[in-house]
Amino acid sequence: MSTRSGWRRGPRRPIERAHSLESLATICSAAVALAVLMLALAQNWNEHPLLALAACLCAVALAGTAGALAVGRARVRADAAAQRARLQAAYAQMADERLRAQRALARDLHDGMQQQLLAIAASFEAAKAKATEADAELLEVIIQARTSILHALSELRDFTTGVYPSILDAMGLSEAVQNIAEKLPVSIRMHITDRRFSSRIEYGLYLMISEALANIVKHANATRVTVDISVVEDMIQIEVTDDGIGGADPQAGGLTGLKQRAIELGGELTVYSPPGHGTAIRARIPCG
C-alpha cells in the first residue's frame, strides 16, 4: 500500500497529507517553545520578573502543545493501521465468500444442467438405435436434436470453467495453468511448483497468470513465453516473460488489473518492458 515499489506515482492521499501537516506543527511548536524559553533565560530576572514569568509560562504551554500533537499523531497512525487491518480482513472475507459462491455455481452447472443435457443426448442416441430404417425422417430429427444438445453442452462446459476451474481444486495450479496454455496459440514453457496453497491464493494466482497470458496473446506479438512459479522463503515468486515487442505501458488497463490482483493477495508486482526486448512481469505474494 505504499510507493515503495515505485509504480504508484499518483497524488498523495488525504491521510498522508494530514500526517505531514501535523509533523510540521509539532516541530514548529517545539522550536518556538525553545526560542521563548531561551529569551526568558536571557532576561534579567530582577528587572522584569513578570515578563520572565510570562515567557516561561508561554514556553511551557508551547512545549505542552508540541507533546500533545506528537501523542495525537501517534494515535492517528495507530488508528489508521487498525483500520487498514480491518479493511484487509473484510476484503479477505468478501473474496472467500465470492469464491465459495462461484464454486457452488460451477458445481451446480456441472452436476445439474450438464448431466441432464448429457442424459437427453444419450436418450436420443438410444432412440436412434431403436428406430428402424423405415423411420428415415424421424431418424434425421433425432440426429439433429442430439447435435444441437452437444453444441449447447460444449458452450456450457466453457462457461462453467469460466465461473470456476474445477481442475484447480482437483489437481492444483500447475494443471490448471497447463489447461489455459493448451488453448493459446503460443509456445509456453512452464515450471510451476506442486505445492498447494489456500483456495483464495490458488485462484488469485490462476487469474493473474491467465490475464498475463491473455495480455501477451493480445498485445505482445510473442513467439516464446515462460511461466515460472516457485516458493522462496515463504514468498511465492511469479515470473511471466515473453519475447515480444516490449514497451508495455504499466498504467494500461491489463497491467494495472494484474497489480491490483497482486495487492489483493498482499503482495506486489513489477513490470519490465523495454521497447523491442520483450516483457517480464514479476510478482511476490506471501504464501498464506
Next chain:
Amino acid sequence: MRLAIAEDSGLFRSSLALLLEAAGAEVTAGAASGDELLKMIADNVPDAVILDIRMPPTFTDEGITTAWRLREHYPSLGILIVSTYAESGYASALLGHVTTGVGYLLKDNVTDVTTLMDSLDRVVGGGTVIDPTVVMRLLARNRKTSKIDSLTAREMEVLRHMAEGKSNSGIARDLFLSPRTVQSHLTSIFAKLGLSETEYENNRVRAVLTFLRTGDESK
C-alpha cells in the same frame, strides 16, 4: 458384453444403461460411487466398468482413484472413465497408474453409441483409449514446438490416431493405408520426436501423451 456403471447422477446413469442395452450390452450393476461399485461387483465381475470421474465423497477425481483400486483387485478388467472435463491432466493422471485396458472418454462422445462400444471393446481387449478431443487439444498446444513442426501432415494424422490409442491395424483401416505404410510413418514419427520405438503398443500412448504434455520424453 457385461458392464457395470458407477455414476452419481441418477439421470445420466439410467440413460446410459438404456443406451448400452439398446446396443446389446448387459448392465449388471449401477452404483452411485466408487465404493458402492466395488461392493456390487465383488460377486459378479463384469467385462468392463464405466466410471464417472467426479463422484462422492471428494467430487474431484474419484473415478481415477477408483480405477487404481479396481486395477489392484482385477488385473484384466476393462476400465472406461467418463468425464465432462476435456483437460489433459486427468487423462494423464489416469495413465500414470493404469496403463492397459483403460480409457478416458468425454461424456459427449459417450452418447455416441459407435464410439462408446468401440472404446469398450478396446479396453476389454487390453487396449488404451484417449478421447480425440483431449488428443486434439494436446496437439494444438504443441503446434509451435519445433519437433511437432517437423512432422508431415500425414504423420500428424497418424500421430493423432495413435495418441487416441488405436492399434496399427486400426489406424491403417481408418486412414485407408496399408499396415506397412502405417509402420513406416510410425518409425519416422518416433525418430522425429526422439521417442524410443521399442515401446509396447499400450505404453506408446503413454509415451506420446507425456511428450505432448511436456515436450520431453524423460519426464
